[in-house]
Amino acid sequence: xxxxxxxxxxxxxxxxxxxxxxxxxxxxxxxxxxxxxxxxxxxxxxxxxxxxxxxxxxxxxxxxxxxxxxxxxxxxxxxxxxxxxxxxxxxxxxxxxxxxxxxxxxxxxxxxxxxxxxxxxxxxxxxxxxxxxxxxxxxxxxxxxxxxxxxxxxxxxxxxxxxxxxxxxxxxxxxxxxxxxxxxxxxxxxxxxxxxxxxxxxxxxxxxxxxxxxxxxxxxxxxxxxxxxxxxxxxxxxxxxxxxxxxxxxxxxxxxxxxxxxxxxxxxxxxxxxxxxxxxxxxxxxxxxxxxxxxxxxxxxxxxxxxxxxxxxxxxxxxxxxxxxxxxxxxxxxxxxxxxxxxxxxxxxxxxxxxxxxxxxxxxxxxxxxxxxxxxxxxxxxxxxxxxxxxxxxxxxxxxxxxxxxxxxxxxxxxxxxxxxxxxxxxxxxxxxxxxxxxxxxxxxxxxxxxxxxxxxxxxxxxxxxxxxxxxxxxxxxxxxxxxxxxxxxxxxxxxxxxxxxxxxxxxxxxxxxxxxxxxxx
Amino acid sequence: xxxxxxxxxxxxxxxxxxxxxxxxxxxxxxxxxxxxxxxxxxxxxxxxxxxxxxxxxxxxxxxxxxxxxxxxxxxxxxxxxxxxxxxxxxxxxxxxxxxxxxxxxxxxxxxxxxxxxxxxxxxxxxxxxxxxxxxxxxxxxxxxxxxxxxxxxxxxxxxxxxxxxxxxxxxxxxxxxxxxxxxxxxxxxxxxxxxxxxxxxxxxxxxxxxxxxxxxxxxxxxxxxxxxxxxxxxxxxxxxxxxxxxxxxxxxxxxxxxxxxxxxxxxxxxxxxxxxxxxxxxxxxxxxxxxxxxxxxxxxxxxxxxxxxxxx
Numbered sequence: 001x002x003x004x005x006x007x008x009x010x011x012x013x014x015x016x017x018x019x020x021x022x023x024x025x026x027x028x029x030x031x032x033x034x035x036x037x038x039x040x041x042x043x044x045x046x047x048x049x050x051x052x053x054x055x056x057x058x059x060x061x062x063x064x065x066x067x068x069x070x071x072x073x074x075x076x077x078x079x080x081x082x083x084x085x086x087x088x089x090x091x092x093x094x095x096x097x098x099x100x101x102x103x104x105x106x107x108x109x110x111x112x113x114x115x116x117x118x119x120x121x122x123x124x125x126x127x128x129x130x131x132x133x134x135x136x137x138x139x140x141x142x143x144x145x146x147x148x149x150x151x152x153x154x155x156x157x158x159x160x161x162x163x164x165x166x167x168x169x170x171x172x173x174x175x176x177x178x179x180x181x182x183x184x185x186x187x188x189x190x191x192x193x194x195x196x197x198x199x200x201x202x203x204x205x206x207x208x209x210x211x212x213x214x215x216x217x218x219x220x221x222x223x224x225x226x227x228x229x230x231x232x233x234x235x236x237x238x239x240x241x242x243x244x245x246x247x248x249x250x251x252x253x254x255x256x257x258x259x260x261x262x263x264x265x266x267x268x269x270x271x272x273x274x275x276x277x278x279x280x281x282x283x284x285x286x287x288x289x290x291x292x293x294x295x296x297x298x299x300x301x302x303x304x305x306x307x308x309x310x311x312x313x314x315x316x317x318x319x320x321x322x323x324x325x326x327x328x329x330x331x332x333x334x335x336x337x338x339x340x341x342x343x344x345x346x347x348x349x350x351x352x353x354x355x356x357x358x359x360x361x362x363x364x365x366x367x368x369x370x371x372x373x374x375x376x377x378x379x380x381x382x383x384x385x386x387x388x389x390x391x392x393x394x395x396x397x398x399x400x401x402x403x404x405x406x407x408x409x410x411x412x413x414x415x416x417x418x419x420x421x422x423x424x425x426x427x428x429x430x431x432x433x434x435x436x437x438x439x440x441x442x443x444x445x446x447x448x449x450x451x452x453x454x455x456x457x458x459x460x461x462x463x464x465x466x467x468x469x470x471x472x473x474x475x476x477x478x479x480x481x482x483x484x485x486x487x488x489x490x491x492x493x494x495x496x497x498x499x500x501x502x503x504x505x506x507x508x509x510x511x512x513x514x515x516x517x518x519x520x521x522x
Numbered sequence: 523x524x525x526x527x528x529x530x531x532x533x534x535x536x537x538x539x540x541x542x543x544x545x546x547x548x549x550x551x552x553x554x555x556x557x558x559x560x561x562x563x564x565x566x567x568x569x570x571x572x573x574x575x576x577x578x579x580x581x582x583x584x585x586x587x588x589x590x591x592x593x594x595x596x597x598x599x600x601x602x603x604x605x606x607x608x609x610x611x612x613x614x615x616x617x618x619x620x621x622x623x624x625x626x627x628x629x630x631x632x633x634x635x636x637x638x639x640x641x642x643x644x645x646x647x648x649x650x651x652x653x654x655x656x657x658x659x660x661x662x663x664x665x666x667x668x669x670x671x672x673x674x675x676x677x678x679x680x681x682x683x684x685x686x687x688x689x690x691x692x693x694x695x696x697x698x699x700x701x702x703x704x705x706x707x708x709x710x711x712x713x714x715x716x717x718x719x720x721x722x723x724x725x726x727x728x729x730x731x732x733x734x735x736x737x738x739x740x741x742x743x744x745x746x747x748x749x750x751x752x753x754x755x756x757x758x759x760x761x762x763x764x765x766x767x768x769x770x771x772x773x774x775x776x777x778x779x780x781x782x783x784x785x786x787x788x789x790x791x792x793x794x795x796x797x798x799x800x801x802x803x804x805x806x807x808x809x810x811x812x813x814x815x816x817x818x819x820x821x822x823x824x825x826x827x828x829x830x831x832x833x834x
Contacts, residue, residue, distance in 0.1 A: 037560075037604040037790045045562060128572045129565055182606030201604065202616075202786040203689075203778040228687060228776045232671045236678040237686040399789060400563055401554025413563070430564055439567040442555060 025209065026520045027222035028244040028501070030511065031234040035201045035227055038185030041169035042120065042130035050509040051247065052205055052225055057169035057190035058215075060092065060111060061160050065506045066516055069268065072330060072421075074160060078106065078170050078191065079148075087155040087463075088138070092148045099212045100172045101195035108142035113173035115140045115150060120167070126181050132429055133167035136460070154461040161421045193218040193514040203227055216515035223513055235496070238263055244498045245511070251313065251373055257496045264499055267317050270491035271328065271508050272416040273426070274371045276364065276378070277437060277485045279409055280446040286407035290362060295355035296390075297483040301341040302348035303388045304381055310489045313373045318490045324476045326490070328507070329423045332469055340480035348388055362409035363393045367400055370412050377488060378412070404443040411445060413485065422468075427475055428456055437484070446484040531815060535808040542804030543594060546797050547587060556791035560603060577603055590797070599801075600794030609794035613783065613802070619689055620779035623698055623772070624764040630703030631760070635710025636753060640741070642711065643718035654711060662708030670701040670774035687776035698775040702768060706760050713756055717749035724748075750821050758814035761806060 032051060038044035041057055060078050063071025081093040098106040113119060120130035121137050139151040150159065162168065170191060176184050188196055193215060194207035204226045209218040226243070228234045231250055237243040239260055249257050249265060257265045278300070282292040290296055306320035322339040326332075341347075362385075366378050375396065382392045397403050403412065415430045417423065431437060433453050437445050448456075452475055459471040493509050502519040506512060550556070557573045574580045581589075593600055599609045635658070642654035661669075677684040677697060688694050721727060722745065730740050769781035776782070780799055787795040 034786075034789075037792070125572075128569050129561055131569065132564070180606055182602075182604065186605050200778065201790075202783045203776065226688065226776065227782075229773050230667075230671065230674075233674050233678075233686040233774060233776065236674045240678050240682045240686070242678075242685055399554065399559060401556065401558040401791065404558050404563060405554060415564075434566050434568075436564045436566050440570065441567055442558065444567075 025219065025221035027224070028220055028513075028518075028520070029224045029226055029242065031228040031237055031243040031246040032225050033227070033229055033234075033248050035203075035205060035225065037201050038182070039188045039196065039199060039205070040127065040181055040185035041166040041171065042127040043181055044185050045129070045166045047509050051511045052207070053166070053169065053188075053190075054192070054510040055194045055207055055223065055513050056188055056192045056196055057171070058098075058192050059165075059168035060114075060163035060170060061168060063164050065504075065512065069504075069506045071164075071506060071508075074164065078111065078168075079163075082160050084157075085149070088153070089149055089151045090159050091143075092150070094146055094148065095214065096146075098191050098214045100175075100191055101189045101210055102172065102175060103212075104172055104174075106170060106172070106191055108145055108148050110173045111148045111170055112140050112142040113176070114170045115148075115167065119171075119176075130167055132425075133162050133165050155463050156460075157463050158422055158424075194220075194223060213515075218513070219515060219518055220513055220520070238496050238498065241498070244501055245503070246496045247511075248372065249494050249496055254494075262499050264497045265494065266497055266503075266505050267492055267494040268505055268507050269318055269328075270493045272414045272491045273321065273326070273487055274374055274412075274414050274489060274491055275485045275487045276381075276410045277413040277445050278483065279406075279411065280482060280484050281444065283406060288360060289407065289409060290355075290357050290360045291409040293355045293357060294481075294483060295351045296357045298341050299348045299351035299355060299357075299388065300385055300390065301339075301483060301486050302344045302351060303384050304486065305343040306486075306488060307343070309377060309380060313377060314489065314492060317494075318492050320489050321487060323480055323485075323487050324423050324427055324472075326417055326423060326426070328417050329421060329426075331421065331465060332423050332472055340477070341483060352388060352390075357390070359389075359391050361391050361393050363395050363407065364410040365403040365405075365408040366394065366396045366412045367403045368396050368398055370400075370403075371414055371491065374412060374488075404440075406443060408443070410486075411443060414491065423472060424460070427472065427479070428460065431479060431484070432456055446482065449478055449482065452478045452482075528816075531812045535805070535812055538808040539801055539805050543591075543797065543801050544587075546800040547590060550791070550793050550796060551583065554791075556603070556793055559789065559791035594801075599798045602792050602795050604790060604792050604795075609792075609798045612792075612795055613780070613798050616778065616780045616783045617802075619777060620768060620772075620781065622695065623702060623777060623779055624761070624768055626695060626699035627703035627706065627764060628757070628760070630699060631706035631710050632757070634703070635707035636714045638707070639711035639714025640718055640746075643715045643722065644741075646719065651715075655715070658708035658711040660708070661704045662712070664705065666701055666705060666770040667774050669704065670697065670771060673697045673701060674774070687774070689778050694775075694777075698771050698777050701774070702764060702771045706764070709760070710753065710756060713752055714749060717752050718745055721745050721748045747821070751818065754814055754817050754821065758810045761810040 032048065034048050036044050036046040036048040039049055039053055039056065041053055044053065058077050061082065062075050062077035064073040064075040065071045067073070078095055078098060079092040080095050083091050085091050092111070094106065094108050094111055100106060115134070117125065117140070119126050120128065121134040136152040136154050136156060137150070138153045139149070141149050143149050152159065171184070172189050175189055186199055191214070193210055193213045195210045196205060197208045198204065198206040204224055207223045209221055211217060228237060231253065234243065234246040235257065238246050239262070254265055257263055278297045279289055279291050280297070282289055310318060310320045322337045325334060325337045364378060364382065366375065368375060378394065382394055385392050395408070415426055417426050429435060431448060433448055438448055455471055455474050459468060459475060462468040462471055495505065497503055500521050502521060504512070504517045557570050557577070557579060561569055561573055578586065590600065601607065602609045602612050605612060638654050638658070642651045645651050674686050674697065678686040684697055685691065685694050727740060727744060730744055768779060769784060771777065772779045772781040773785055780802070784796065784799045787799070
């Protein structure tokens with residue numbers, strides 16, 4: 001009897017051990033400068049939410065970050081197989097046994113709803129902001145319990161790449177429709193390694209491990225993203241051990257962070273490019289706009305030594321690209337390409353002389369602190385342009401609604417390249433005929449030339465990579481001739497990390513804490 | 523204190539709240555398109571239009587304003603753009619943290635500022651007086667964010683004694699309360715000192731001293747009561763400045779109060795929430811001033827009777 005009791009206790013103890021190990025998992029606190037109003041994948045898409053939502057949702061198809069920080073290859077996630085049925089139709093087979101945080105099993109219906117017209121691209125859609133990812137969608141349908149079909153109006157050989165974006169983050173249909181977009185964004189349900197247990201956009205988000213996660217046991221018991229707006233307070237909390245990771249180290253404070261033995265500074269290229277958009281439009285209702293003269297735009301671009309500017313601000317953390325020549329769309333990247341208008345002070349004077357500019361005021365609208373180091377860069381550029389003889393007025397404001405409105409000559413802008421293996425999002429999403437730059441009443445700044453639109457349509461429909469690249473280069477050529485923006489640098493994301501963590505960072509704002517990405521040292 | 527007096531005060535309070543509610547309604551709509559803060563900066567016009575429709579922002583401004591006022595009358599403060607739920611549900615949980623912070627700060631201001639000012643007056647022109655006055659000027663003049671960051675650097679970064687912010691533990695209150703309270707304490711100390719000097723030289727105190735009333739009794743029973751009128755006025759005013767000061771302090775210390783919520787909601791253009799916080803702040807300010815007015819009558823009955831004679 002006694003032996004049986006002892007054996008029972010040992011067996012029970014062995015079974016209890018994993019549970020004990022789970023409970024002993026550490027939690028971490030991440031100090032962030034802010035949180036966005038929503039954690040719904042599309043409605044909440046923002047720099048602040050990107051840091052969090054990859055831990056809450058899984059994409060239909062994932063980028064293989066485990067082997068490459070750029071995530072250049074695709075890998076299975078919530079679907080295990082995808083195939084092209086014909087030119088216009090793709091078929092996706094969903095993974096078995098994936099659970100949502102509310103305990104329900106994910107179905108093909110959930111995946112189809114996530115991509116549906118009802119949610120994103122139809123009349124009166126729930127989150128119309130997602131149409132940026134669903135261009136040319138014609139039909140999304142769960143054809144059986146395991147299979148979803150997506151049909152497009154034009155052939156899209158890169159369709160699976162769209163599902164690594166927030167579009168592909170699967171939401172539970174029934175719950176989503178029951179609570180509505182806004183409430184869902186406050187207490188979201190996904191299939192990711194962590195579930196949201198508390199969310200207050202003015203103070204913190206708390207995630208807890210979701211132990212039914214299909215991808216294995218999450219390595220942390222909890223993750224709290226806490227708003228600490230002041231850099232000094234974030235740093236103090238890191239040094240004292242109150243926080244484990246802090247987001248955004250100002251460039252002039254990197255040395256300070258590195259001077260502490262218990263912290264490591266980590267920096268990576270981000271997935272967007274910052275720039276100043278020129279207002280190429282002459283809109284009489286807002287008065288005369290001198291920047292509508294292309295020669296003035298050439299002069300302004302030629303007056304800026306972007307390489308030196310970027311080096312002095314960022315060292316070798318990032319670079320100044322030729323327009324749309326981005327290493328994160330590798331098949332379209334060519335190191336030999338130079339900008340049409342490059343730094344050339346003499347040429348700048350000549351372009352200015354050729355222009356109709358007569359000393360009118362040129363206003364630059366900038367949101368203070370919109371992107372790291374941007375304010376400094378704009379002040380430097382304003383001086384360069386003043387030296388050239390341009391009457392610059394810096395209009396630095398505190399919020400986007402104040403900046404994104406006419407009249408202006410130049411406007412701060414960030415262009416995300418949302419990975420799909422092509423520069424489509426950049427060249428067409430941001431500069432095509434339906435883009436914000438071309439359509440918004442309050443701050444539109446260019447009209448894409450008819451030729452650009454025509455070639456763009458051919459580019460979108462072209463399945464052959466070489467031909468697609470040639471069409472893309474023609475579009476860039478037209479864009480550069482029009483010169484509707486001055487591209488500055490690829491964004492940089494950085495963190496200070498406690499030395500007690502072993503954390504794999506990726507080339508994105510996203511902070512992955514799922515299995516295989518983070519470990520707390522004993 | 524007549525009923526007319528109280529009713530007039532309440533009507534004034536309502537007028538102040540209406541003026542604040544109207545001002546914030548207009549200002550928020552002048553400061554750029556709210557939808558521009560809610561959608562990505564690359565969202566095309568049709569997306570903006572759909573959000574505007576859904577939120578009722580496509581209605582004429584007058585229609586929006588009347589609906590807003592009608593809602594206020596019925597106690598409906600509108601729906602938050604962020605959650606889709608009532609703005610009150612977002613604001614209500616923030617009231618207590620702000621009350622804890624501003625209440626603690628007021629206690630620090632009163633119980634540090636007034637005694638210190640009285641000591642300085644009692645020791646006029648001594649080293650103590652000069653030290654007290656120098657520190658009070660420094661505390662009053664130092665911006666909140668600067669003092670806050672200074673405290674974080676000392677107590678969190680170097681001494682590792684206190685958390686840098688948050689609302690998790692009672693000790694989290696120490697630094698924000700000190701930051702907010704010390705600035706007001708400086709103002710209280712200066713006012714307490716000058717008022718007390720004035721009272722000390724007045725005939726009734728000289729008479730009390732000549733009658734042999736002990737110093738402590740003179741200070742607590744006669745001087746303190748006489749200097750309370752200006753000090754209560756200052757407390758009334760500082761309720762307003764505490765709430766605006768709390769915006770900065772709550773941001774520095776990540777304190778989850780109304781001030782922090784206001785900053786976030788303005789940035790996100792969550793109109794109903796911003797409007798409600800401003801209304802609450804205006805009501806708190808107007809209410810505290812009404813209480814101060816009522817207290818005047820109790821502290822110095824001459825003021826109350828004069829007002830009533832003046833029909834006020």
